[in-house]
Amino acid sequence: MARRAVEWLVELQAGTPSADLRDAWQRWRAAHPDHERAWRHVESAHAHWQGVASPMASATAQAVLAKPGSPGRRHAVKTLALLVFTGSGLATGAATAPWDNWLADERTGIGERRTLRLAEGSAVTLNGDSALDIDSHLHRLRLAAGEILVSMPGARTLPLTVETAHGTLRALGARFAVRLLANASRIAVFDGTVDLFAADGAHMRLHAGQGTRIGPGGIARPVAADEALTAWADGMLIGGHMRLDEFLAELARYRRGTIHCDPAVAGLRVAGTFPLADTDRVLRAIAGVLPIEVVHFTRYYVMVRPRQ
Known part of the structure; x- marks a missing residue:
């Protein structure tokens, strides 16, 4: 609701809104009391910073100017929602985990699983209670919570990057799983190879049948990858x-x-x-x-x- 309320603001600010757009906006507000409360909060914040140079005003302008559906607009809308609903102090700091998860591009509930199709025939399956940001233009995923299983065809020509709070993975034509734990990211590779880059600069290449963890201490030694850990996908x-x-x-x-x-x-x-x-x-x-x-x-x- 937080992000949708901000999206309505952006759509109404972008040029002269049509009658159909205004009707849809009013129907959304009337659909649930929480929708109306979210909209009132956005409206109040917008009136407060209107005409004032601020991170909120900048995010609003970026969202309005960016092409609808583009990564630039999605990022600006997410930033704006964080600023509006959690305070402008987030402009210079990291978002709190719950808000970061709720505003992710794709989320699953407890017990829910979902498979998304990516470019060049790749697919990513989200386990329950997971949150994922997707930047299709840069072929990049960011796992904010939970677990994913990525399947890439061998003929893929562009590498896919997966980011977590603990490091970065880069793969080409691989099948692998990533789970975000409390203090580490667990990676298991089942086909192909995956390059790992930790925040401390360490690098490791995992081959099929290998797994490891990336945490504050860097990259752990490889162990055997247990494919039973991905049975959740079925x-x-x-x-x-x-x-x-x-x-x-x-x-x-x-x-x-x-x-x-x-x-x-x-x-x-x-x-x-x-x-x-x-x-x-x-x-x-x-x-x-x-x-x-x-x-x-x-x-x-x-x-x-x-x-x-």
């Missing part, structure tokens, strides 16, 4: 003799709320392939083979503990 979760607490932490990524694992059963092992479409069914399945019970205190709080 709607599955594979537990290959995984600790129960780790398994539940992965499962929790695909449902709303919290799954608490009692430390007394955390070390039990889970093996099998489980469909992510019904996480309650998965919990019932593991309770049928392990000495545990699953207690639903509320719809959003589940405890896994020793069977009484």
Whole structure:
């Protein structure tokens, strides 16, 4: 809603708005009280900085002048939304993570997956609760949250760049996965090669079957890439003799709320392939083979503990 309210401002500022545009704008405002509140906030901010040299005025001008649908306008609109809804101090600093994620070009909800088609036959699949910025003109992606699986055809002639908070990846004709963790980015390569560049200047080339992490300490030593980690793209979760607490932490990524694992059963092992479409069914399945019970205190709080 924040970005859409700003987009309406930009469209109404760009020349003389048509009657159809004004009608669509009014319908959007009337569709939900939060739409109207967002618009009032944008309108108030615009009136405050109108005619004043400021980062907000500059972002507005850039968005108005840029071609609709172009990367320049999308970037200006995103910058303007951040300035309007979180304060002009962001003009010289990094955006907070939640706003950066909410205003990303592409987002998925919890449990949702989506595949996007890129130039030259490439595709990127977003895991649930992920956020991705796409600059098609520069063949560049920026992963702001979550996880992606990238598939590139061998005949591709232009390299694709993927940026995270910890470093940059560059690939040509490869298939690889990137997951943004709390303090690092995890990369796994399944086909082709991927070049990694850390913020500290370190560089590494990963080949098919290799994986690593990029974090504050640079690039870690390569390890074997586990393709089971990408089973989510097919709607599955594979537990290959995984600790129960780790398994539940992965499962929790695909449902709303919290799954608490009692430390007394955390070390039990889970093996099998489980469909992510019904996480309650998965919990019932593991309770049928392990000495545990699953207690639903509320719809959003589940405890896994020793069977009484």
